Amino acid sequence: MTLTIEARGLTKRYGDVVALNGIDLAVEEGTVLGLLGPNGAGKTTVVSILTTLIEPDEGTATVAGVDVLTSPGDVRRRIGLSGQYAAVDEHLTGFENLDMIGRLYRMGRRRSRDRARDLLDRFSLADAADRPVRTYSGGMRRRLDLAGALVAEPQVLFLDEPTTGLDPRSRVGLWSAIEELVARGTTVLLTTQYMEEADHLADDIVVIDHGGQIARGTADDLKATVGGGRIEVTVPSEALAVDAARVLDTLSAGDVHIEGRSVTAPISGGADALGEALVALKEAEIDLQDVGFRRPTLDDVFLSLTGHTSDPTNDTTIEDRPARMVEGVR
Amino acid sequence: MEEVLYAVGDGIAVAKRNVIKIRRVPGILVSVLISPILMVLLFAYVFGSSIDIPGGTYREFLISGIFAMTVTFGATFTGAGLADDMQKGIIDRFRSLPMSRSAVVFGRTASDVVYNVASLAIMAATGLAVGWRIHDGIGPALAGFGLLLVFSYALSWVMAYVALLVPSVEVIGNVSFMVIFPLTFIANTFVPAANLPTPLRIFAEWNPVSAVTQAVRELFGNIPPGTPEPGVWPLQNAAIYTLAWAAIIIAVFAPLAVRRYTRVGVRK
The missing domain is CATH 3.40.50.300 (P-loop containing nucleotide triphosphate hydrolases)
Structure with missing residues (x-):
C-alpha cells in the first residue's frame, strides 16, 4: 500500500x-x-x-x-x-x-x-x-x-x-x-x-x-461505536419527554438525548428492541405522537464523541439543558 | 534562465486577467475613461481660464501637471486591485499553483501600465481637444509619455507593498488621499514652484512629482518662453532625477512586495 x-x-x-x-x-x-x-x-x-x-x-x-x-x-x-x-x-x-x-x-x-x-x-x-x-x-x-x-x-x-x-x-x-x-x-x-x-x-x-x-x-466503524440503531420518539410535552427518556434509558445501549419534545435513544437488537421499547412506553402511559427507528448517522457519532452536534446552527447539547433534565435521565 | 522565462510567462497570464477586468468591471472602466477626461476639462477650464502665465498659455503649462497627477494617482489602482485580490478566494488558488511566487505582484504592476497607457491616451486626446499642443516633435513627446509610465510603474510597487501589508481597499483609498494628494499638489504641477512659500517651495523643488512634470513639460515643449531656468539640481536635470527615483523605488519596493506576498498568510 x-x-x-x-x-x-x-x-x-x-x-x-x-x-x-x-x-x-x-x-x-x-x-x-x-x-x-x-x-x-x-x-x-x-x-x-x-x-x-x-x-x-x-x-x-x-x-x-x-x-x-x-x-x-x-x-x-x-x-x-x-x-x-x-x-x-x-x-x-x-x-x-x-x-x-x-x-x-x-x-x-x-x-x-x-x-x-x-x-x-x-x-x-x-x-x-x-x-x-x-x-x-x-x-x-x-x-x-x-x-x-x-x-x-x-x-x-x-x-x-x-x-x-x-x-x-x-x-x-x-x-x-x-x-x-x-x-x-x-x-x-x-x-x-x-x-x-x-x-x-x-x-x-x-x-x-x-x-x-x-x-x-470507516463510516461503519464509527457508527458501530455508537451502537446499532436509534429509536426516536416525540411526545406531547417536554415534561413527558423526561419521563420517556427515563423509560428508554433502562433499555438503551448508550446515552439518551432529549431535544425539546423528542427523545433519541441508541438501542441494540433491531426491531425486537423497538417493540420492547414501545411496550415499555405504553406501560408507562406515555402518549407518542411520532415514533421512528433509524440506523445511526455520523451525526450520532459526532454527538456521542463531542457532546454537541456537527451543525453549529443546531448546537443543542445535553449539557445546555437544565441540569434537572439531565439528572432526570440518570 | 528557464525559470525566469517561466516567471515572465506567469506574470503575463496574471496581467492578462487583470487587463480583461479593466474592460469588464464597470467601476474600473469609469475611472480609466471618464476621470482623465474630467481632470483635463476641470483643470483646463476652471484654473486655465483664470490664471495667466507670462509668455504662454496656462492651459499648456497645466496639462503636464495633470498627466503627472493622474498617473501618480494611478498607483492607487494597483493597491486597490491587489488588496481586493488578497481578500478573495482567487489568491488561495494562485498560492496553491506551481507558478512563480512573484507573478501575482509582477502581473499586477504590469497590467497597471496598460491602465496608465489608456489613461494617458485619453487625457492626451482630451488635451488636444482643448488646445494643448506638442511643440518639439513626436519623438520627445513619446519620451515624455514613456517617462510618465516609468514613474507610475515605480509608484505601483509602493502601493503594491502597502496593499500586501494592509489588504484593505478602504485603507488604500485613505493612504492615497493622505499621501498622494499632498505629493501631487505641493509641486510644480499647477503653479510654478518658485511662487510657493519657502518651506513648500523646497519640498516642491525636491519632490519627484515636480521633476517628472518639469521633464515632461520640457519634452512637450510646454515651457513658456522667457521662463527663468529652475534654480535647483532636481529640476535642472528633471528626467535623470525622475529616473533615479523610479530606479530606487523599484529596487527597494519590488523585493519587499514579492517577499511580503510569499509570506503573507492565507485568509482565515
Whole structure:
C-alpha cells in the first residue's frame, strides 16, 4: 500500500490559539479521506498546510511522496485545491478562468485551451463557457472551481468543504463528479461538516474538533461505536419527554438525548428492541405522537464523541439543558 | 534562465486577467475613461481660464501637471486591485499553483501600465481637444509619455507593498488621499514652484512629482518662453532625477512586495 498523504504531529498556533494540536493522517493511494468536524475545528488549517499555503509550527507531511516543507513547489505541481470559497474570478468567463490556470500550470497555450474546453464539457458548463462567472449560479461556480483544481490532472485533490452552501441538487451533482474522479484513481482529501457527505464519499474518516483528532475509522466503524440503531420518539410535552427518556434509558445501549419534545435513544437488537421499547412506553402511559427507528448517522457519532452536534446552527447539547433534565435521565 | 522565462510567462497570464477586468468591471472602466477626461476639462477650464502665465498659455503649462497627477494617482489602482485580490478566494488558488511566487505582484504592476497607457491616451486626446499642443516633435513627446509610465510603474510597487501589508481597499483609498494628494499638489504641477512659500517651495523643488512634470513639460515643449531656468539640481536635470527615483523605488519596493506576498498568510 502506498500512502499518498502522510502527516505526523501537525501543529499550528495563532498566538495563544491552538488551531491544530498534533494531527496525524495517512491516506492510501486512490482512496478518499473525509476530514470531519464543525466550523473552527481546524479542517481548513490542515488543508492549508498540506497544500503549502501555510507552514505548520510542528510536524511533518508528505503529499505524493514529496515533503511539503522542503519542496513546496514540487507538491504544488502534483495537487489540485478546491477551496471553501470558490476560487474563481467573477469577471472572467469560465473558459478564461480555466485557461489562465492552465497557463499558470505552464501547460502552454494549446494544451491550456483544449483542457479548459474539455473540463467545461465534462462539468456541463459548455453553454456558459463564455459568460462571466458573475452570472453563474452557486452550483456552477463550485463546479468551475472543482474543474480549476483538475486542470493539471493532479494525483491528489484537496476539497475544502466543496458543497457548503449548495442546494441539495447541486450537492448531489458535485458528489457524482467527485466519485467519478476517485474511480479514475485520484486520491482525495475532503473536509466537510456534513456527516452525510463524509458517509457518502469517504473511505476513511477522521473526526477532528478543537484542533485535535477525536476519532478515526470507516463510516461503519464509527457508527458501530455508537451502537446499532436509534429509536426516536416525540411526545406531547417536554415534561413527558423526561419521563420517556427515563423509560428508554433502562433499555438503551448508550446515552439518551432529549431535544425539546423528542427523545433519541441508541438501542441494540433491531426491531425486537423497538417493540420492547414501545411496550415499555405504553406501560408507562406515555402518549407518542411520532415514533421512528433509524440506523445511526455520523451525526450520532459526532454527538456521542463531542457532546454537541456537527451543525453549529443546531448546537443543542445535553449539557445546555437544565441540569434537572439531565439528572432526570440518570 | 528557464525559470525566469517561466516567471515572465506567469506574470503575463496574471496581467492578462487583470487587463480583461479593466474592460469588464464597470467601476474600473469609469475611472480609466471618464476621470482623465474630467481632470483635463476641470483643470483646463476652471484654473486655465483664470490664471495667466507670462509668455504662454496656462492651459499648456497645466496639462503636464495633470498627466503627472493622474498617473501618480494611478498607483492607487494597483493597491486597490491587489488588496481586493488578497481578500478573495482567487489568491488561495494562485498560492496553491506551481507558478512563480512573484507573478501575482509582477502581473499586477504590469497590467497597471496598460491602465496608465489608456489613461494617458485619453487625457492626451482630451488635451488636444482643448488646445494643448506638442511643440518639439513626436519623438520627445513619446519620451515624455514613456517617462510618465516609468514613474507610475515605480509608484505601483509602493502601493503594491502597502496593499500586501494592509489588504484593505478602504485603507488604500485613505493612504492615497493622505499621501498622494499632498505629493501631487505641493509641486510644480499647477503653479510654478518658485511662487510657493519657502518651506513648500523646497519640498516642491525636491519632490519627484515636480521633476517628472518639469521633464515632461520640457519634452512637450510646454515651457513658456522667457521662463527663468529652475534654480535647483532636481529640476535642472528633471528626467535623470525622475529616473533615479523610479530606479530606487523599484529596487527597494519590488523585493519587499514579492517577499511580503510569499509570506503573507492565507485568509482565515
